[in-house]
Amino acid sequence: MKYVFVTGGVVSSLGKGLTAAALGTLLEHRGLKITLQKLDPYLNVDPGTMNPYQHGEVYVLEDGAETDLDLGHYERFTSVKLTRKNNATTGQIYESVIHKERRGDYLGKTVQVIPHVTEEIKERIRAAATAGDYDLLITEIGGTTGDIEGLPFLEAVRQLALEVGPGNALFLHVTLVPYLRAAGELKSKPTQQSVAKLREIGIQPNILVCRSEWPLTPDVRxxxxxxxxxxxxxxxxxxxxxHSIYELPLLLQKERLDELVVRSLRLSLPPADLRDWEAFLQRILAPKYRVRIAMVGKYIEHHDAYKSVSEALVHAGASVHAGIDLLSVDAEEVEKRGPEELLGKAQGIIVPGGFGHRGVQGKIEAARFARERKIPYLGLCLGMQIAAVEFARHVLGLAEAHSTEFRPDTPDPVICLLEEQRHTVQKGASMRLGSSQCHLVPGTKSQAAYRALSARERHRHRYEFNNAYREAFERAGFLVAGTSEDTKLVELLELVDHPWFIGCQFHPEFHSRPNAPHPLFAGFLREALRHSAQ
Incomplete structure (x- = not known):
């Protein structure tokens, strides 16, 4: 087993996750069976209870793990399907150590960061490495070198590298080489000091990946x-x-990063054949068409809050040779200014998931605007729920219809709490999470998009469509197009008299890949292109 440990220095948000993912792309295309892992130093057990403004998107895995958004990059850039073994936090590590201490596993010893916490971290790394038939594990350590909370993780990987021996592990340090306009030159000192911090810990990086706005001069190198x-x-x-994050594997290949890694780990592998990746990238960079998509959300100021949704649109756009002009629309602004001004030029409207009552009325107005103007609409999770509320109010005549999430005393709860959620007190990891089977109704647009009678999709929600209203909805033309495996839960709703108005209770964006876009996103964009041609 080979190990690559990715660390970061100088500042946060340097792109360690994308660098790790792009390296995974290159090594996978050289024939290695790889997997990736993220170690997050924060004390939260997982990011599921974090505000999107603080953390960005929560990415959900097949087994229901709520994880860091970098795991989305890992899955999009490679063919791996990750599990909860591929993400660990300080909260999880200490939680496990304390449980072991309470059980008496440490036989009365004083429990310390070294060796007990570091051993727990190494166990998590080994578990990810041995979870499948893998040749190599890329482990990214979150945070910045010098952060006090990251020290146990760095010590753990230092120990593990010694244990596996020379030629089986390497350290890749992602760092910043800033350009000072006043001096008119690149500055290497921040990187030098970051590496000095690593050396104090006992880690000598093997490779420096230098983020910069300007090319590195020979002198700086x-x-x-x-x-x-x-x-x-x-x-x-x-x-x-x-132009695109998907340029990164090609850029790093030109810098021979994968060749450096292969030689350092004493491997003999053919060069990476990236023709499929290049073809995908060319469709992004030189599209035949342009399509304007309005995404109506409440966290639009934070670019990473809807990361998987925006990437799924890029993937689907490439499949129909269309570039995406994404209009990020604040749902609260729709409430203040009305939909016509903000959505009137959109060729498609998408409403993503979210929590809390803020902006909900604006999303309802966006759904109504799309329904009445026959603009293609795709509702994701909450986006399906608010479409149901809108339809109940303005088509079925149930003026006070709502979700009990936002109005517990509504007389017409078309969206209500899952039965098993009624007595849930704990917030973290207590929603309906992970992958489950969806049965698709033959003859519906949804089923035609999938070209199948069933599909597995990932969920993250507490509230569901209320089946007491199912018959009334279907009589009025809002059909149930997909249900859970036991047929009890509504997974897909679609309008009959509309070119494309579909809401799904799950999160299809988590299954979208560069050369395998999700069928609902691809179908949505095809219809948006037709709408733009009218």
Whole structure:
């Protein structure tokens, strides 16, 4: 088993996750069976209870684990299907250590960070490495070198690298080489100091991946190699991407990053054949068409809050040769200014998931605007629920219809709490989570998009469509197009008299991949293109 440990220095948000994912792309295309893992130093057990403004998107895995958004990058850039073994937090580590101490597993010893916490971290790394028939594990350590909460993780990977021996592990350090306009030059000192911090811990990076706005000059490369004790060829330039994150594997291949890793780990592998990746990228960079999609949400100021949704649109756009002009629309602004001004030029409207009452009325107005104007609509999770509320109010005449999430005393609860959720007190990891089977109704647009009679989809919600209203909805033309495996829960709703008005209770964005876009996103964009041609 081979290990690559990815650390970061100088500042946060450097793109360690994307770098790890792009390296995974290159190594997978060289024939290695790889998997990836994220170690997050925060004390939360998982990000499921975090505010999207704080953390960005919560990415849900097949087994229901609520994880960091970097795991979305890992799955989109490679063929791996990850599980809860691929993400660990300080909260999980300490929770496990304390449970073991209470059971007496440590036989009365004083429980300490070293060796007990570091051993727990190493166990999590080994568990991810041995979860399948893998050749190599890429483990990203979250945070920035020097953060106090990250020290146990760095110590753990230092120990593990020694245990597996030379040629079986390497350290890749992602760092910032800033350009100071006043001085008119790139500065290597922040990287030098970041590497010095790593050395204090006992880690010598093997490869430096240098984030920069400007190309590294030969002098800067030589200085970094000299003062950071790495070979000159191991100073890898990673410039800001001009057009798409999917350029990154090709950029890093030009810098020979994968060749450096392969040689360092004493492997003999053919070069990566990235023709499929290049073809996908070309469809993004040179589309035949453009399509304007309005995404109506409540966290639009935070770019990462809807990361999987925006990437799923890119994937689907590439499949229909369309570039996406994404209009991020604040749902509260729709409430204030009305939908016509903000959504009138949209060729498709998408309402993603979310929690809390803020902006809900704006989303309802967006759904009504799409329904009445025959604009293609795709509702994801809450986006399906608010479409149901809108339909109940303005078509069925149930003026006070609502979700009990937002109005517990509504006389017409078309959306209500799952029965098993009624006595739930704990917030974390207590929703309907993970992958389950969806039965598709033959003859519906949804079933035609999937070209199948069933599909597995990932969920993250507490509230469901109330079956007491199912007959009334279907009589009025809002059909149930998909149900849970036992047929009790409504998974898909679609309007009959509309070119494309579909809401799904699950999160299809988590299954979208560059060369395998999700059928609902692809169908939505095809219809949006037709709408734009009218």
């Amino acid at each position: 030589q200085k970094l190699a000299l003062y950071c004790s790495v070979p000159l060829e191991a100073v890898v330039e990673e410039l800001d991407l001009e």
